[in-house]
Amino acid sequence: xxxxxxxxxxxxxxxxxxxxxxxxxxxxxxxxxxxxxxxxxxxxxxxxxxxxxxxxxxxxxxxxxxxxxxxxxxxxxxxxxxxxxxxxxxxxxxxxxxxxxxxxxxxxxxxxxxxxxxxxxxxxxxxxxxxxxxxxxxxxxxxxxxxxxxxxxxxxxxxxxxxxxxxxxxxxxxxxxxxxxxxxxxxxxxxxxxxxxxxxxxxxxxxxxxxxxxxxxxxxxxxxxxxxxxxxxxxxxxxxxxxxxxxxxxxxxxxxxxxxxxxxxxxxxxxxxxxxxxxxxxxxxxxxxxxxxx
Amino acid sequence: xxxxxxxxxxxxxxxxxxxxxxxxxxxxxxxxxxxxxxxxxxxxxxxxxxxxxxxxxxxxxxxxxxxxxxxxxxxxxxxxxxxxxxxxxxxxxxxxxxxxxxxxxxxxxxxxxxxxxxxxxxxxxxxxxxxxxxxxxxxxxxxxxxxxxxxxxxxxxxxxxxxxxxxxxxxxxxxxxxxxxxxxxxxxxxxxxxxxxxxxxxxxxxxxxxxxxxxxxxxxxxxxxxxxxxxxxxx
Numbered sequence: 206x207x208x209x210x211x212x213x214x215x216x217x218x219x220x221x222x223x224x225x226x227x228x229x230x231x232x233x234x235x236x237x238x239x240x241x242x243x244x245x246x247x248x249x250x251x252x253x254x255x256x257x258x259x260x261x262x263x264x265x266x267x268x269x270x271x272x273x274x275x276x277x278x279x280x281x282x283x284x285x286x287x288x289x290x291x292x293x294x295x296x297x298x299x300x301x302x303x304x305x306x307x308x309x310x311x312x313x314x315x316x317x318x319x320x321x322x323x324x325x326x327x328x329x330x331x332x333x334x335x336x337x338x339x340x341x342x343x344x345x346x347x348x349x350x351x352x353x354x355x356x357x358x359x360x361x362x363x364x365x366x367x368x369x370x371x372x373x374x375x376x377x378x379x380x381x382x383x384x385x386x387x388x389x390x391x392x393x394x395x396x397x398x399x400x401x402x403x404x405x406x407x408x409x410x411x412x413x414x415x416x417x418x419x420x421x422x423x424x425x426x427x428x429x430x431x432x433x434x435x436x437x438x439x440x441x442x443x444x445x446x447x448x449x450x451x452x453x454x455x456x457x458x459x460x461x462x463x464x465x466x467x468x469x470x471x472x473x474x475x476x477x478x479x480x481x482x483x484x485x486x487x488x489x490x491x492x493x494x495x496x497x498x499x
Numbered sequence: 500x501x502x503x504x505x506x507x508x509x510x511x512x513x514x515x516x517x518x519x520x521x522x523x524x525x526x527x528x529x530x531x532x533x534x535x536x537x538x539x540x541x542x543x544x545x546x547x548x549x550x551x552x553x554x555x556x557x558x559x560x561x562x563x564x565x566x567x568x569x570x571x572x573x574x575x576x577x578x579x580x581x582x583x584x585x586x587x588x589x590x591x592x593x594x595x596x597x598x599x600x601x602x603x604x605x606x607x608x609x610x611x612x613x614x615x616x617x618x619x620x621x622x623x624x625x626x627x628x629x630x631x632x633x634x635x636x637x638x639x640x641x642x643x644x645x646x647x648x649x650x651x652x653x654x655x656x657x658x659x660x661x662x663x664x665x666x667x668x669x670x671x672x673x674x675x676x677x678x679x680x681x682x683x684x685x686x687x688x689x690x691x692x693x694x695x696x697x698x699x700x701x702x703x704x705x706x707x708x709x710x711x712x713x714x715x716x717x718x719x720x721x722x723x724x725x726x727x728x729x730x731x732x733x734x
Contacts, residue, residue: 265625332710359516370600373597373600373601374601375602376590376592376593377593380592380593381588382592383552383572383584384570384584384588384590385573385601386551387550387552387581387584387648388573388602388604388651389573389574389576389604389605389615389645389651390573390601391571391573392573422624
């Protein structure tokens with residue numbers, strides 16, 4: 206029973222990281238209608254910034270995370286301006302290939318800048334743990350912080366899109382960019398804001414991910430990036446609660462598959478579940494089936 | 500009367516297709532001016548160009564003495580020119596009230612007086628203010644699209660096919676609202692395929708054919724014109 210609980214908690218913790226990354230995919234998809242495959246590599250950049258700030262410059266972990274958020278936010282805006290904005294009216298395939306190109310560019314830039322040697326990432330929340338039930342159940346501080354961060358981010362983002370003027374403008378852009386322009390909404394600025402938010406979240410995800418799994422290399426972001434993209438599709442891409450649900454389910458399924466089925470087959474199990482869900486619900490678990498009235 | 504909107508020799512292309520071929524017309528303060536013509540005559544293209552969604556290669560679009568030529572679409576509405584686009588294009592997943600708030604996006608300060616005014620024109624929207632716009636009927640969606648445009652307090656409101664796809668009784672209701680707006684002093688540029696209805700409310704009209712203006716006159720003149728009767732009014 207206790208081992209089951211332990212696995213469940215690790216699953217939720219991993220799922221929370223996936224959910225935070227998936228938010229970046231889902232928000233950008235919702236508004237710019239593109240899949241930003243470079244998102245996973247922004248996580249990696251965030252993790253490196255955080256690593257250097259803490260290990261080399263011996264700044265406090267909080268400052269390291271804030272610095273990583275700042276750098277990634279700017280990086281996200283710059284990527285959008287230079288790589289995606291010129292393709293605003295290009296076919297979606299061109300944008301997709303560009304995104305893959307940006308992903309490789311970031312990985313190779315990281316290889317040049319930071320070398321392929323793995324770095325040991327210092328946990329941003331220390332190595333402490335909480336022991337429950339006479340030590341039968343241990344929960345690390347990283348896990349607690351990760352889950353809390355995920356919950357807070359979800360609440361803040363939901364309130365942001367539901368109640369603020371910019372949040373509502375983002376929803377309007379995601380539905381109809383032409384009509385949004387007629388309202389006086391600056392669509393390009395709105396897309397920039399979306400990339401900024403998504404990339405800032407990627408930095409947080411990078412710091413949390415590497416605190417739990419401390420090996421940092423230039424390709425650290427790609428697998429979690431793909432898993433989080435899967436989570437976004439699983440929950441219904443474009444939907445914020447969908448990203449949360451998809452992320453959590455994916456994390457829990459992955460950990461359980463590792464624990465009870467096979468470590469090697471865990472990813473196969475995860476993707477098999479995705480395929481089954483999409484066969485039954487093509488728009489994802491919480492995706493909206495939009496029917497237009499004529 | 501003072502001219503608020505003056506279109507001078509605009510040419511618009513879709514790739515290599517020359518959709519608007521050097522048209523010029525004007526709208527004076529407080530008028531209802533209508534552009535009528537068949538499908539593909541370039542009526543909607545003209546409105547979209549004025550609203551900044553498309554660009555003209557030549558000529559000028561003067562609004563209240565200012566050239567709108569190369570202005571970005573999102574800057575036009577705050578100058579006092581609002582477009583109710585073809586097919587309504589309301590935000591289907593947002594509530595009625597949120598749609599109206601989006602209409603007032605460029606406005607600063609309190610908008611509750613404007614909300615009340617729009618709900619005054621369209622009482623049915625008030626009953627449904629919390630409803631998601633996608634659940635409204637076609638006529639209600641058209642009212643919402645018009646209300647949304649009014650929220651920006653426009654000097655001129657451009658309506659693109661407001662009667663499209665509506666039952667005759669609703670068409671009548673929409674045209675009553677257009678008359679009502681007119682009586683309150685709103686300047687209206689109306690694009691319609693329903694020539695009869697459009698000409699009967701309009702002060703002046705222009706007839707478009709394949710990207711050109713081929714005829715113009717007062718609403719009554721055009722209604723009585725034999726060419727118009729033959730082409731658009733069935734006899």
